Amino acid sequence: MATETDRDMIRAEERTGLDDFLLDDPYRRWLEREGVKVIDEFAFADLNDVELGPWERKGGSGAVINIPYPVLTNDSQLIEIKPGGRSEPEHHMYEEIVYVLSGRGATTIWDADGEKSTFEWQKGALFSVPLNCWYEHFNGSGVEPARYLAVTNAPPMMRLFNDAEFIFNTDTRFKGRFGGQEDYFSGNGTLYSGRLWVSNFIPNAPDMPLWSWDERGAGGINAFFYLSGNSTKAHVSEFPVGTYKKAHKHGPGANLVLLSGDAGYSLLWTKEDRSDVRKADWKVGSLVIVPSDDCLHQHFNSGTRRARYLALTPGLMGLRAPRAGAGEGADVSMKDGGRQIEYDDEAPEVLDLFEEECLKNGATPNMRRFFPSRKNFKHELPA
Numbered sequence: 380m381a382t383e384t385d386r387d388m389i390r391a392e393e394r395t396g397l398d399d400f401l402l403d404d405p406y407r408r409w410l411e412r413e414g415v416k417v418i419d420e421f422a423f424a425d426l427n428d429v430e431l432g433p434w435e436r437k438g439g440s441g442a443v444i445n446i447p448y449p450v451l452t453n454d455s456q457l458i459e460i461k462p463g464g465r466s467e468p469e470h471h472m473y474e475e476i477v478y479v480l481s482g483r484g485a486t487t488i489w490d491a492d493g494e495k496s497t498f499e500w501q502k503g504a505l506f507s508v509p510l511n512c513w514y515e516h517f518n519g520s521g522v523e524p525a526r527y528l529a530v531t532n533a534p535p536m537m538r539l540f541n542d543a544e545f546i547f548n549t550d551t552r553f554k555g556r557f558g559g560q561e562d563y564f565s566g567n568g569t570l571y572s573g574r575l576w577v578s579n580f581i582p583n584a585p586d587m588p589l590w591s592w593d594e595r596g597a598g599g600i601n602a603f604f605y606l607s608g609n610s611t612k613a614h615v616s617e618f619p620v621g622t623y624k625k626a627h628k629h630g631p632g633a634n635l636v637l638l639s640g641d642a643g644y645s646l647l648w649t650k651e652d653r654s655d656v657r658k659a660d661w662k663v664g665s666l667v668i669v670p671s672d673d674c675l676h677q678h679f680n681s682g683t684r685r686a687r688y689l690a691l692t693p694g695l696m697g698l699r700a701p702r703a704g705a706g707e708g709a710d711v712s713m714k715d716g717g718r719q720i721e722y723d724d725e726a727p728e729v730l731d732l733f734e735e736e737c738l739k740n741g742a743t744p745n746m747r748r749f750f751p752s753r754k755n756f757k758h759e760l761p762a
């Protein structure tokens with residue numbers, strides 16, 4: 380007869396299979412079928428230098444970036460189309476926002492019973508193929524490769540439906556998102572209050588106009604996007620020389636790509652004593668992904684030029700708001716129940732490190748005006 384101890388052991392043995400069960404999920408199965416290189420990391424010095432593996436179907440090579448966190452709200456597919464290459468036509472029931480890192484090319488889209496239409500893109504372009512439309516990407520150069528980052532909500536969609544046939548072989552047209560308009564990717568758009576730019580094609584995100592966002596601090600400017608009727612979000616933020624933004628936290632999966640600026644960094648941490656703080660240095664082409672919902676993070680421009688980044692963020696289900704990655708309280712002090720640390724409440728070493736980095740880069744730090752109660756500073760600034 381089995382004793383209590385035996386039963387505990389049986390239960391323990393049964394539990395050992397749980398990891399296998401969790402790993403056997405629809406999204407992981409897709410990664411295996413693709414045979415694509417997977418990178419579990421959240422900070423990259425330069426996306427242009429990341430070593431890719433073969434991904435012929437996509438036009439050459441690629442890798443899928445997963446943050447090291449069990450809740451995959453999205454993934455980041457880094458793809459390079461070889462010179463003169465093209466991707467195989469595909470369509471899928473997940474959203475995908477594309478940012479072109481290098482090169483130039485064109486994309487042809489069509490839906491189940493529609494005409495084909497083609498638009499051209501080059502480095503700096505931001506767009507999204509409408510949900511479940513067929514598409515094919517072409518490299519416009521016979522000499523240079525074209526590399527892009529595509530942030531997709533494939534993981535939650537594949538896990539939600541658990542049916543590859545539905546994800547990749549459904550004919551449903553989403554006419555409310557795309558009705559076959561000739562000018563869909565013209566780059567025209569409408570500006571709504573709250574800095575929301577509704578357009579389906581941003582020809583050059585590093586140079587587009589932005590609007591002021593004072594609550595986030597230090598003279599930042601910004602634009603939120605609503606692309607191709609997606610629930611996944613994108614925004615661009617820029618902040619001046621010698622400044623940094625307030626620390627804040629929100630759900631995981633915000634992909635930050637540096638578009639301009641010559642030096643800067645992000646700090647990311649989860650522990651109150653900041654003992655796990657990680658510094659991710661930036662340059663144009665760097666990627667930092669917010670890895671978890673308890674991750675406080677803060678972005679610093681310690682260079683001599685304005686710094687601009689693109690944020691590609693997961694949508695929150697049921698929330699129709701441009702700022703979905705952050706949501707309510709994103710610019711409210713933690714002391715008032717929000718998710719932001721005001722400058723005067725942050726650890727003193729944050730400003731000390733920032734001033735040190737600025738001085739190292741030949742930039743003039745310009746943050747002391749935000750610390751009225753602070754008396755002692757570690758660094759002497761040039762007069």
Ligand SMILES: [Fe+2]
Pocket residue numbers: 627628629633669676
């Ligand atoms: Fe953030």
